[in-house]
Amino acid sequence: MQATIQKKKFYIDGEWRGGVSYKDLISPYSGDVLAEIPMANEADVDSAIEAAYRAKRVMRNLPAHERASILERFVQKLSERADEAGEIIALEAAKPIATAKGEVARTIATYKFAAEEAKRIQGETIPFDAAAGGEGRVGYTVREPLGVIGAITPFNFPMNLVAHKVGPAIAAGNTIVLKPASQTPLSAYFIAELFEEAGLPKGALNVITGSGKTVGDRIVTDERVNMVTFTGSPAVGIGIRNKAGLKKVTLELGSNSALIVDEGVDVSEIIDRAVMGAFSYQGQVCISLQRVYVHESNYDAFVEAFVEKTKTLKYGNPLDEETDISALISGSDVERAVSWIEEAKNGGAEVATGGGSDGNVLEPTVILNAASDMKVSCQEVFAPIVLINKFHSIEEAYDLVNDSPYGLQAGIYTENVHTALEAADRLHVGGVLINDIPTFRVDNMPYGGVKESGTGREGIKYAVEEMTEMKLVVFKK
Ligand code: NAP
Numbered sequence: 001m002q003a004t005i006q007k008k009k010f011y012i013d014g015e016w017r018g019g020v021s022y023k024d025l026i027s028p029y030s031g032d033v034l035a036e037i038p039m040a041n042e043a044d045v046d047s048a049i050e051a052a053y054r055a056k057r058v059m060r061n062l063p064a065h066e067r068a069s070i071l072e073r074f075v076q077k078l079s080e081r082a083d084e085a086g087e088i089i090a091l092e093a094a095k096p097i098a099t100a101k102g103e104v105a106r107t108i109a110t111y112k113f114a115a116e117e118a119k120r121i122q123g124e125t126i127p128f129d130a131a132a133g134g135e136g137r138v139g140y141t142v143r144e145p146l147g148v149i150g151a152i153t154p155f156n157f158p159m160n161l162v163a164h165k166v167g168p169a170i171a172a173g174n175t176i177v178l179k180p181a182s183q184t185p186l187s188a189y190f191i192a193e194l195f196e197e198a199g200l201p202k203g204a205l206n207v208i209t210g211s212g213k214t215v216g217d218r219i220v221t222d223e224r225v226n227m228v229t230f231t232g233s234p235a236v237g238i239g240i241r242n243k244a245g246l247k248k249v250t251l252e253l254g255s256n257s258a259l260i261v262d263e264g265v266d267v268s269e270i271i272d273r274a275v276m277g278a279f280s281y282q283g284q285v286c287i288s289l290q291r292v293y294v295h296e297s298n299y300d301a302f303v304e305a306f307v308e309k310t311k312t313l314k315y316g317n318p319l320d321e322e323t324d325i326s327a328l329i330s331g332s333d334v335e336r337a338v339s340w341i342e343e344a345k346n347g348g349a350e351v352a353t354g355g356g357s358d359g360n361v362l363e364p365t366v367i368l369n370a371a372s373d374m375k376v377s378c379q380e381v382f383a384p385i386v387l388i389n390k391f392h393s394i395e396e397a398y399d400l401v402n403d404s405p406y407g408l409q410a411g412i413y414t415e416n417v418h419t420a421l422e423a424a425d426r427l428h429v430g431g432v433l434i435n436d437i438p439t440f441r442v443d444n445m446p447y448g449g450v451k452e453s454g455t456g457r458e459g460i461k462y463a464v465e466e467m468t469e470m471k472l473v474v475f476k477k
């Protein structure tokens with residue numbers, strides 16, 4: 001238990017402001033109180049939006065090289081304090097420290113990409129004389145910042161998913177009101193501190209914490225907010241879309257990502273990576289490997305090697321460098337996951353390993369022969385649970401992958417180039433990974449889903465497109 005519990009403050013208009021009420025932030029692993037977090041009321045949200053609204057002009061007028069310099073200085077500061085940043089993530093999210101440090105390294109890369117992208121936001125010239133009646137004109141397009149971006153982020157990548165909103169928003173000359181997940185506010189406040197030091201103009205970034213509904217509803221419905229960028233669960237995302245009216249909305253939602261292992265693949269080469277994809281951060285990754293479909297010729301070998309590797313994973317304290325698996329984000333998530341495993345067992349599926357829990361730690365669980373209508377298959381498990389099923393023909397495998405309300409990313413291992421190209425065509429997802437698991441992301445690639453996995457794309461260049469609007473300028477000579 002820490003000796004003194006830090007009382008955090010909102011970051012609004014370049015100032016640190018206390019709240020009227022506070023809530024304890026509890027470690028999901030130890031149950032210790034980590035900090036006291038201010039809970040925003042309507043007036044706090046209003047102040048944050050007003051500050052962002054007032055700062056619009058300053059940010060819009062900031063030259064690209066200055067926006068880039070602010071982001072570069074921020075990158076320098078985060079690099080200097082990377083270890084501290086990793087510990088914050090590990091503590092509040094129960095993310096094993098090695099994975100948390102990996103997130104910090106990616107966050108630094110994301111802001112670097114944003115600094116670079118700030119300098120290449122550009123339009124094009126239009127050949128007006130190509131249209132009859134267009135002669136005697138020259139014209140070009142520019143991309144202008146939208147204004148105020150409302151950013152709502154989830155708990156699972158509390159630094160890098162904030163970076164995917166704050167980085168491109170600043171690169172494009174927007175201002176931001178950020179509402180981080182209630183379980184992971186410390187990462188967001190830490191980032192705000194570093195932006196303050198990096199010289200970001202007052203009001204350009206505002207961070208407020210509190211109930212998703214109170215803060216979220218206000219951000220989503222306020223007329224001064226021009227765009228809502230949300231990463232989180234489909235249920236909340238759909239609610240946001242329904243309330244946002246004509247605001248631009250980007251939704252990065254959940255999935256039950258799948259992998260096909262074709263005949264002829266040497267399974268020993270892919271097991272380590274597949275196990276990592278299924279259980280990294282306890283399966284609480286939007287592209288966690290949840291469903292594996294293996295050709296009947298490889299099935300037994302794959303299952304045996306996968307289960308054996310799974311049994312070597314170490315459970316424990318997220319701050320321990322040796323830990324692979326720590327606590328789920330909440331006790332209710334453990335209960336939900338256990339009840340879904342029970343449903344699968346009762347329906348005739350086989351649990352090959354795992355299934356038990358200790359406190360908030362759920363054992364990594366491998367389920368065989370789960371029917372496609374079981375919750376562990378057709379919903380997003382967001383827990384260390386993976387299904388392995390057999391297929392007989394590649395056609396059947398495509399159908400199994402596509403039989404999902406979601407479509408974020410899918411992977412296929414195959415030795416056959418024709419199958420690879422056909423899979424790229426047939427899988428209905430935002431990204432197809434050939435000879436890799438679906439759990440792959442680097443921060444400059446376009447990233448986002450189809451179906452209930454969302455709309456819009458992140459990856460700095462693509463997020464900048466979403467956060468700007470095109471204007472046409474035509475000169476009559
Ligand atoms: P969540 O429960 O949907 O929460 C996400 C954010 O929305 C939090 O800040 C939450 O605040 C807020 N919120 C809750 N109710 C709201 C409302 N009525 N209006 C506006 N905002 C509201 O998701 P989570 O459990 O944190 O994250 C897990 C989900 O995120 C999974 O489905 C995962 O797949 C998805 N995800 C997707 C991606 C992607 O890029 N596609 C990446 C990571 C995660 P509170 O915390 O205060 O409730």
